[in-house]
Amino acid sequence: MDLRTCLRQEGIELPIEIIEKLEHFTLLLQEWNRVHNLTGAKTVEAIYGNIIDSLYPLVFIERPKSLLDVGTGAGFPGFVLAAALPETEVVLAEPLKKRVAFLKYAAIDIGLENVKVEAKRVEGVEHTPFDLISSRAVTNTKLLLELTENISDSHTNYLFYKGSRVFEEIEAVQHQLDYDIVQKNQRNYLYIRGRV
Numbered sequence: 299m300d301l302r303t304c305l306r307q308e309g310i311e312l313p314i315e316i317i318e319k320l321e322h323f324t325l326l327l328q329e330w331n332r333v334h335n336l337t338g339a340k341t342v343e344a345i346y347g348n349i350i351d352s353l354y355p356l357v358f359i360e361r362p363k364s365l366l367d368v369g370t371g372a373g374f375p376g377f378v379l380a381a382a383l384p385e386t387e388v389v390l391a392e393p394l395k396k397r398v399a400f401l402k403y404a405a406i407d408i409g410l411e412n413v414k415v416e417a418k419r420v421e422g423v424e425h426t427p428f429d430l431i432s433s434r435a436v437t438n439t440k441l442l443l444e445l446t447e448n449i450s451d452s453h454t455n456y457l458f459y460k461g462s463r464v465f466e467e468i469e470a471v472q473h474q475l476d477y478d479i480v481q482k483n484q485r486n487y488l489y490i491r492g493r494v
């Protein structure tokens with residue numbers, strides 16, 4: 299099935315030029331992955347699955363002016379969100395060199411002008427507070443909030459891609475959170491609105 303149909307089935311409607319960029323990304327990732335082993339998603343189907351997982355929150359989040367993705371790895375979700383949100387300034391924090399090389403190359407080759415790759419751990423990122431901070435498969439919610447304390451403020455929203463442990467993780471956060479959990483298959487999208 300083509301990417302446009304896959305996205306449509308999930309209720310994600312995107313302009314054709316963005317879908318073409320995501321197809322371009324899929325080809326590049328497959329090519330680089332053969333040599334550099336960047337991600338476990340080896341097939342087109344697996345990459346499309348990761349793209350849909352990354353983009354599904356567009357159905358319920360507010361559009362941010364600035365977005366930080368913590369630990370983007372081979373591009374999920376930050377790079378894919380950047381392709382889908384060309385008006386958003388996106389920073390990808392990723393310390394692993396081969397993944398950084400891929401993200402930088404892909405941003406130039408695909409022509410994403412709204413992306414900046416910070417080749418460092420998120421603790422070292424300096425920026426004014428972001429509108430949205432996302433992260434998938436990096437660390438727990440409490441630590442993510444702590445590590446991004448200096449680059450967030452009371453208006454920052456958070457979008458964490460979680461599994462079944464999301465409820466214990468929320469309990470471990472000591473301060474009160476205003477959040478929604480959007481469930482889709484095995485995924486729990488934790489969307490935290492500002493800090494109460």
Ligand SMILES: C[S@@+](CC[C@H](N)C(=O)[O-])C[C@H]1O[C@@H](n2cnc3c(N)ncnc32)[C@H](O)[C@@H]1O
Binds near residue numbers: 337368370375420433
């Ligand atoms: C399991 S991978 C997940 C990659 C991607 N988010 C995904 O879901 O496919 C975790 C990534 O987080 C990065 N990472 C680990 N600690 C980090 C930190 N403190 N700041 C930024 N990235 C970090 C690693 O280099 C790795 O690429």
